[in-house]
Amino acid sequence: MTDDIKICVRNLYKIFGDDPQGALEKVRGGMSKADLQAETGHVLGLNNINVDMPAGKTTVIMGLSGSGKSTLIRHLNRLIDPTAGEVILNGENILDYNERRLREMRKHEMSMVFQKFALLPHRTVLENAGLSWEIEGKNRKKYAAEATKWLNRVGLEGQGEQYPAQLSGGMQQRVGIARALTSNSDVMLMDEAFSALDPLIRTDMQDLLIELQAELHKTVIFITHDLDEALKLADHLVILKDGFIVQQGEPQHILLNPNDPYIEAFVSDINRARVLRVRSVMEKTDVMPADIAGEVDYDDTLESIIAVSEGDTTNNYRVMREGKQVGVLHMRDLVRALVPRHPGEAA
C-alpha cells in the first residue's frame, strides 16, 4: 500500500507478572502462553505485535475477550507500558517520551473513546465535551463554541446543559465521541466503543462513525469483538488471538483467504453477500465481454447484485469504476464466493 503510516507498532511484547524481563526471554525462546503461565505464573498479554496503521483510515483490531486487544490499544497512548518493543507515532517512538511530552501527546495527538463512556458525572455534557481544552487551562467561554460544534455534529443539539446521567447510553457515547473530536487530535482510539449499546443504536453509531470518517479522515483505531462491525468499519483489519496477530490485511481479502482455522470459524457465520464487494470477486480485465447483462459499480455489495440479477446465475456484468470498465463479474464466481471455503482446503 502507498498510504502514509501514522502509527507503527514494532515487536511489541507485554507480559504481566513479577519478572516480565525474565519471562520475555522464555517467550522469545518460543514458549507458549499456556506453558508460560503454568511454569512461571506470568501472563503473556501481547506476543510480538507488528502493525502499520495507515493515516486517515480506520484500523480495526478484532479478537475475542482475552485476546489482548484492549491491552494493545492502551499501548498506543501508553496507558500501559510495554515489556519490549516500539510504538512509533509520526516517526517518533512514544516510549522515549518523558511524562510531560506524553501528556502533550495525549492532549493534542490522540483522543480516546471508551466502552463504558467514562464521562465525568458531575459535569454537564458541554463541560465533558470540552474536557481536553479545560485540561489545557482554557475556560468554558473559550471552548464552548468548539464543543457545541462537535456536539451538534454528533447529533446532540441543545443537550449541552444536561448531565450525562440524564442521557441514554447511545447519547452518552455520542458525548464520548464529541469529547474526542473536540480535542482536534488526528488519532482517535476507540476501545469497544459501541459494544455496550443495543444493536439498533449500535448500527446508528457505526453509520455516524463512517459519516464522520468520510468527512474528517481521522486515523481511527477501533477495537471490537464483533466481526460484522469490524468488516463494516475496517480499512485495515487485524485479528488477534491469545496475544498474537493471526492475520491482518484488507478485510475482503481476509474473508476470502482466511489463513487459519480460527479465522475460518469466525468468518463462517457472517452474511458474506452483504460484506463482500464486486471488486473482490470480479475478473480484472478491460476487454468488453460479448454478452453483458448490465453494468455494476466496483464498490457494490454482492447482495445488491443478486437483487439486480434476480437470481440468474448465468449473467455477466461489466464492472465500472468512475465511468471506466475495470473488470467483468461472472455470476458464477459470485455464487462460489458466497460459500466459505471448506476448512480442509485452507491448509
Place this chain on the structure above:
Amino acid sequence: MATYDNFFDTLGLRGWCGDSSGGGLSSMADLMGQAGGDADTTVWDTPFPSLDALHDSCDAIPQSRDLTQGLEQGFLAIKDSLKVVVDPLTQPLSWALEDTLWLMQTVPWFIMIPMLMLITYAVGRSMKLVGLVALVFGFLAFIDFYEHTMQTLAIIFVCAFICVLLGVPIGIAMSRSDRVQRSMIPILDMLQTLPPFVYLIPLIFLFSVTEPKLYGIAIILYAIVPVVRLTDLGIRLVDQDVIEAADAFGMTNRQKLFKVQIPLALPNIMAGVNQTIMMSLAMVVIASLVSAPGLGVLVLRGIRSLELGVGLLSGLGIVLLAIILDRVTKAALARINASQK
C-alpha cells in the same frame, strides 16, 4: 515460701535474685496470706507466673505496680520536652475555641438564631429544615439553655472544622499510597476504640485544665476518624474507567485529584463530615469533665448532684442539637448526591 521458689532454685538463679526471704509485702493478698499462715497449697492454687507471683520468689523481678509507675514516670520525664513542642503547635486551637465561644455568646440571640436559620437554608435549601432549626433553638432558649447550647455549638464548629481541615488531606494521602494507608489504619482503629477517658488522662498532665485546647484535642482525636476513613474510601471508590479517561486526555495528577477524584468522592467525604460532627457532639459531653463548657456541664451537674430534671432536660437538648446537625449535613449531602446522581 512462694510458688516459684523452686523454679529459680533449679535454674541456679538464686544468686541473681538476691536474698528473697522476707521480701516486701506487696498486696492485700500477701498480707492475708501472711496472717493465715502457710496453708497447704495444692496444684489447683498455682498462680499464673505473673510479675507479682514471680516477684514473691525473686526480688530482682519487678512488680506490676512498678510497670505502671514506670510508665507514669516515663511520661512525666518527657512531659516537659513534649510540652515545648506540642504547646505552641496547639495554641491556635485554644485561640480559635476562645474566640468562637466569645463570639457565639456575645452576638445577641435575635441575630444569632436568624443567622443559624440562614446558614441552614444556604446549606440545605429546605424551608422545613429552617423551621426545625428555629423551633429547636427557640425551645432551648425558652428553657434557658441558650447560653449552654451556643457554647456546645461553638466547640463543635471549631473542632469539626479542624477535623475536616486535617482529616481530608490525611485521607487523600492514604488513598494515594498503600503504605500510608497500612500505617494509618492501626492508628485510626486505636483512636476509635480507645475509651475517650483514657486519652483525657495524659492530656490533663500535658496541659492545664483551664486551657480550652485540652478538651479541643480530646474532641478532635476522637472525632477525626470517620472523615479520614471516608475520604480514603471515597477516593479509592472513584470509577477506574473515569480515572483512565482522565489519564487518556492528559490530566496531571493534581488535575485528576481536584477535577475528578475529590468531586466524585464528595458524597463519601460529606458522609464522613456528618459522622465527625456527630462524634464531636458525643465527645463534647465527656469533655465537660475537663472543663469544656456547654450542655455537658448541665448533664454533669445532673449526675453529680442527682438533679434528675436538669439531667434529663439537658440530655434532651443534646439530642435535639444532634438531630438538627445531622439533618442539616444530610441535606447538604443529598444535594451533592442529586447533582451527581
